[in-house]
Amino acid sequence: MVELSGLFLRHGLAVTIVVVEPPAASTDASTAVARAAEANPSVNFHVLPLPPPDTTVPPATAEQGQGQEPPRDPFALLRRANAPLRDYLRSVLASASVRALVLDMFCVDALDVAAELGVPAYIFYTSSASSLAVSLHMPHKQAEVNASFGDIGDAPLFFPGVPPFRSTELPDNALDRDNQVYRIFSAILSG
Numbered sequence: 001m002v003e004l005s006g007l008f009l010r011h012g013l014a015v016t017i018v019v020v021e022p023p024a025a026s027t028d029a030s031t032a033v034a035r036a037a038e039a040n041p042s043v044n045f046h047v048l049p050l051p052p053p054d055t056t057v058p059p060a061t062a063e064q065g066q067g068q069e070p071p072r073d074p075f076a077l078l079r080r081a082n083a084p085l086r087d088y089l090r091s092v093l094a095s096a097s098v099r100a101l102v103l104d105m106f107c108v109d110a111l112d113v114a115a116e117l118g119v120p121a122y123i124f125y126t127s128s129a130s131s132l133a134v135s136l137h138m139p140h141k142q143a144e145v146n147a148s149f150g151d152i153g154d155a156p157l158f159f160p161g162v163p164p165f166r167s168t169e170l171p172d173n174a175l176d177r178d179n180q181v182y183r184i185f186s187a188i189l190s191g
């Protein structure tokens with residue numbers, strides 16, 4: 001995001017990097033933000049407070065624990081940042097225009113905030129070309145295989161644009177088609 005900011009700055013755009021507060025007190029994360037801000041004085045940094053978990057969410061999807069939630073579903077955590085993001089963008093929009101919201105791919109839920117406020121949004125996906133090729137084709141391959149990748153043995157998988165590979169070489173989350181993170185990921189990739 002900092003590298004991308006440089007590109008926007010060279011085109012005369014002002015940039016604010018909005019970071020979601022880490023769920024547990026993390027000096028590493030705070031230090032990283034402080035260091036990035038110090039090294040990039042022409043970029044604004046804004047840390048969004050993370051509201052407590054929504055207790056009205058049914059238990060099946062609610063996150064466990066308070067404060068020290070497991071990072072099992074990063075999407076649920078980031079979804080909670082929508083309200084403070086909306087407040088922050090409203091406060092900015094009161095006195096300035098916002099040309100675009102550039103979102104890390106894990107922050108796809110913020111697309112709803114962008115739509116609500118009429119701000120154009122883009123997803124910034126910093127993968128290798130191979131990872132992007134596999135990810136984009138994954139929903140098609142999953143439908144074709146019609147089973148969890150972890151259950152199909154050692155037969156080579158063929159994805160356009162990359163050499164054949166075995167299902168065991170996929171990330172662990174992708175081996176079980178009922179894995180929650182994999183399902184959310186697939187829903188994003190299926191558009």
Ligand SMILES: *[C@@H]1O[C@H](CO)[C@@H](O)[C@H](O)[C@H]1NC(C)=O
Nearest residue numbers: 142143144145146147148151
């Ligand atoms: C997928 O597999 C299930 C059994 O696990 C089967 O009932 C279903 O018809 C299959 N779907 C397709 C599209 O082949």
